[in-house]
Amino acid sequence: MTRKIWLFDTTLRDGEQVPGAKLNIYEKLEVAHQLKKLQVDIIEAGFPASSEGDFQSVKQVATQIGNTSDIMITALARAVKGDIDAVYNAVKYAENPMIHMVLGTSDIHVEKKFSKSKDQILQIGIDAVKYAKTLMPQVQYSTEDASRSDFDYLWSTIEAVIKAGATMINVPDTVGWAVPEQFGELVYKLNDRIKNMNPDVLLSVHCHNDLGMATANTLQAIKNGADKVECTINGIGERAGNAALEEVVMALSTRGDYYDAHTTINKKEIMNTSKIVSSLMGLDVQVNKAITGDNAFAHSSGIHQDGLLKSRDAYEIIHPTEIGLDDMELVLTARSGRHAVRNAIQNLTIDITDEQFEAVFKDFLDLADAKKEVYDHDLFILVDNYLHRNNEASSFMQQAESFYVLDDLQVISNPIFPSATVQVSKGDQVRKASTVGTGPIDALYTALNEVVDLDFDVMEYKISSVTRGKEALGKVKIQVKYEGKTYIAKATHTDVIRASAEAYLNAVNTILVEQIVPSTIF
Structure with missing residues (x-):
């Protein structure tokens, strides 16, 4: 039997720290519901002490998503009483709650960030864990910037907080400084000591991607004994992001022969989760990104x-x-x-x-x-x-002659009366329409909807630049839903309005192809 790796998802905390990616309470709940479908083991729902809004969001995730014992709900705290109280009061409504706290262990953090001695920082950590332990049985302690810490001090901290009651130890590569071989050696040494001290304590890692090695470092940690990994959907997060959950999961699934480990993630929900997070946070997935990029398959x-x-x-x-x-x-x-x-x-x-x-x-x-x-x-x-x-x-x-061809279009954009006129051919038929809308694309798509014989819902519209300069190419991608099935179509043109129209007709024509060709071949 292969070893189970716990998946700790921090999309709603570290992932939400990306500039512009802030979610409201309803969006957080939608992502959390999907993470539960994905069957992650632990959801880190936010940083309750940062604002009243985040506190309420974490509380609702704990209440609505954490209402079963099969998923653990946690949130982040600094090693201070006020933060710990905020986490406790937000996550206590979950069936299986946990307090997660973080405190630096590297010389840079101890001396420059906190301006304290190592002994003082160590005692702060011990006291924080002891206090958290009076509130909840499950406490995770993160040794921030562990990969740049002196090993002896790092171990003395871990040893002390385990004795104080910590049930999970997280070793972060906070700034993405680690390389796989060295990080693997660090995890191996820590895992050996932790398991000899208390085999029930889970060893975790949290890797950032500043040098592009977050997933590699995470996998190397698993190979060297880490029980739990912290990841985000699509690899989002501070600066260059975190280890991508989908990459770690599929690496373990595809190369189980090497890692001898598995997760209990529902892999069929990976793409749904990726799309929901991308859409709600407004963060496009790199087209050639592993697993969830448009071009991955x-x-x-x-x-x-x-x-x-x-x-x-x-x-x-x-x-x-x-x-x-x-x-x-x-x-x-x-x-x-x-x-x-x-x-x-x-x-x-x-x-x-x-x-x-x-x-x-x-x-x-x-x-x-x-x-x-x-x-x-x-x-x-x-x-x-x-x-x-x-x-x-x-x-x-x-x-x-069953397919539509765009002959001509005119779109007028203004804040008062956006309008569009289109001419489309279908065989020998020429169809025209003129409409208004809330904006130029809405007017264009309303006009096209009048001249085609299909009525579908546009689920997503996305425009991006393919090249630079005066004659730059714009690529438009739309996702439509017709009779319960989703279709994606694209078009590229120097005129993005024309590209938008052609993408729309490409979607229409794709549906018509399926109606013409016997379904048994698809």
């Missing part, structure tokens, strides 16, 4: 696509469904090879000869150079255009 290289179509394990070590995604995504771009494009056309039940395919593939490359990313509905149109151009019988005319 997207493949556009022709060599990779060819290998994946032959054997998924050629370039895929995690199945997307493990973390709650539908499947891998083969993105058709100018870098896609013949095999990937041919496979996509066959999946659409379009039957063309090898000779016809070569001509269509040439057209595909021209389109991909201009459009950046080619969708399934584009393939219908490419094949139909080729057959018409060569006066060959086309059985795809009806399908190709």
Whole structure:
């Protein structure tokens, strides 16, 4: 049986310290509910002494989320009575509460931050733990800046607070200074001493990502005996962030042969949790970020696509469904090879000869150079255009004419009367609409909604810059919901308003493809 690693999620405390990421009480509760679905072991809900609002948020998380014994609720305190009282009064409503306190142990913190002697700081820690222990049985003590601390003093602190009643010891790499080999050695030495002293005390780590090694340091700590790790969703947190929970979980899951450890995280909720945190905090996930980035399971290289179509394990070590995604995504771009494009056309039940395919593939490359990313509905149109151009019988005319093409648009943006006019073609039909809205994009999408035959909800709209300069490319991504299913579509253009319209129609056309093509192939 592999060793269980406790997952301590500090998204609502350390993660919320990111500038601009502050959540209100309702948003905190939504994230906390999702963390419970994710099945983290401990939620650190905030820093109650920092404000009345944060105190009330922690209290509500303890009351509503911590109402079962399968999850522990905690919050952060400095090693002072007022902070400890604030944590106690906020988390005491949970079935399984804990007080978490922090005090520095490095020379920099002791001498420069506190301007006290090591003996004085040690006694403050002992007294704080003893006091907290009178309030609650579960007390975690964090030795801030442990990775830069003198080992003998660090150990004397840990030994003393365990004797005072601490049930969990957390060893933070507060400024991301540690490197995996040294941090692993530190954890190994501490774990050996702690387990010989009191095997019931859990050893924890909290790693920051200033040098990009937070996840590596966390995993090395697990390998060397750490029982518990502190992480955040998407790796958010102070400065460069913390160890990303999803990366740690999937590393243990995928390389269980090496780490001989596991978590009880519900992996299928990873993507949902990532999206909720990203949306509520307004923090975009880096597109190529491990596990939760948009491109983590997207493949556009022709060599990779060819290998994946032959054997998924050629370039895929995690199945997307493990973390709650539908499947891998083969993105058709100018870098896609013949095999990937041919496979996509066959999946659409379009039957063309090898000779016809070569001509269509040439057209595909021209389109991909201009459009950046080619969708399934584009393939219908490419094949139909080729057959018409060569006066060959086309059985795809009806399908190709089922899709919408943006002909023209005009959007007027002003604070009084934002309006939009669009012209869209569907086969031989030309459809026009003019509408107003609360803003330019709302007016545009309202107009497009009038000319298409589908009615869906836009769940998310996101715009970002792809390149710099006068002719910069803007990328628009939208997420829509139609009949209970979610669709994501993108478009890129130097005119972001046009990119917004094309992304909308790409979503519409993606839904239409599924209506045309037998569902059994998806």
